[in-house]
Amino acid sequence: MSLTVTLQHRFAGFDLDLAFQAPPGVTVLYGPSGSGKSTVLAAIAGLMRPDHARIAIDGTVLTDTTRGLSVPPHRRRLGVIFQDGRLFPHLSVRRNLRYGRWFAPLGSDAASEDAVVEMLGLGPLLDRAPANLSGGERQRVAIGRALLSSPRLILADEPLSALDGALKAEILPYLERLRDEWRVPILYVSHQPSEVTRLSTTIALMRNGRITRIGPAAEVMADPALAGAGRDAGAFIEARVRAHHPDGVTELDAGGLPLFLPTLAAAPGDRLRLRIAAPDVMLAAEAPGQISALNLLPGVVDGIRQDGHSVLVRLMTDAGPILSRITERSARALQVQPGARLVAIVKSFSHDAGDIGSAHR
């Protein structure tokens, strides 16, 4: 699957002008609120009419304004997961799930209802009414409903933004399974770094109606020039679980470097994706002898960005690139410059709970 989008649309005081191609996997449209992400999704779904656009999935053209072509939403076969779920209040969960199946073309390789219900843990909810579901349950049903309409592509419009932190963490694993087990291509709109880290294979950065950068997720997130402010800056690395030690530490292997984290709920051999926020990373000229931090990642500086008196440093290690934010004073003391050999120090407890997810296989 590959989605090709060219889009221009003029709003009052705001212009949308972009072109991109989304490869298979999860492409995240990532940018601040008001950058036009949801409008792009609405245009692809056929829910708004852009001034100028060409939208195609593989060979099928959905919108081409030069030819006056716009396939109506119901014939696009795109599964949309809305921010607010939009479950039908007059139908039970089971009937909500089955709604799209009535209209899916015969013989389409629809996901089996049992498998979807099992994956999303919807079994106990099937006979309930949407009004009696929690926010998280509602979004799980919305995911299942979109999946069961056998879509060519799933469009997710900030599906977790209406949920609080704990509920988000509850839904993210389901979205990971959707990506890994179902292999449905997904276009996902988000402004949350943790969601981007856990789900994306490709990131398209959006600012003011334009795509400023698109590329493989790890590369885009580790680019100091594109990093966000505060804890929004941070690269992610992929690692394999090696062993659980009896003293409450899980050992991982990241490109040959050992990493130690508090016990994780993952089996040895599992591949994980781990986001490390830039403010959590210390830099040292050489590996310190005795230190409580368990994770030492030597590498070479290959990118620097200065913002006032703080400096964002990109260190290329065997585990992949890592971002660190340090003060201008520390940067001077360490003589940070491209090519400098430094060691990144990361405490075991310094990651956020939502920052670890399964790696895209």
Add this chain to the structure above:
Amino acid sequence: MADWLTPTEWDALRLSLRVSLWATLCSLPLALLTAHALARWRFPGREVLNGLVHLPLVLPPVVTGYLLLLTFGTRGPIGSVLQDLGIVFAFRWTGAALAAAIMAFPLMVRAIRLSVEAVDPRLEQAAGTLGASRAWVWLTVTLPLILPGVIAGAVLAFAKAMGEFGATITFVSNIPGQTQTLPSAIYAFLQVPGGEGSAARLVAISVAVAMGALILSEWLARRVARRVAGA
């Protein structure tokens, strides 16, 4: 048959029920369309349509009846054409149904329109992305959500039709067994000495029907509110 009503009274009740039922059933599809148009569509003449629909609510009923006589009478512009086709409204029970339908129409449109406006269009959008065409969206999402409002509107219209008097008596007169509905019969009984007993019985029936309809439509309106809020 029960002997607590005289044959004339039975005739009036039966006729009223028949007139009201047909008036309600025949105007329902048009009311659905009008309510949708007023709630959802923007088109030139929307205000005029809105005014026309509500006109019978504020016009003196005798005026409505007279206008019906002018247009649907056997010499009226529409009535004469219909007569050639074998359809006659004037001084027939069908004319009573037409008058009742027009008088009840604003109530029906109003109830349906409120329930259409309460439906979240984003739900219909969601149904579209799941593959449902507009007709299917209407049948499977819109209609079930507005159904209590539609039924409430129909019940109200039925009750209004049962009570219609002014337009009916002007348009189709007061012929026992032909066009003498419940209110016309009450009126006629009050004109003759000793008719108070009959009038009282029919009045009781009228009050019962009207109260029942009001309570039922209120209850249905509350249901539509709950159903749509459940989103």
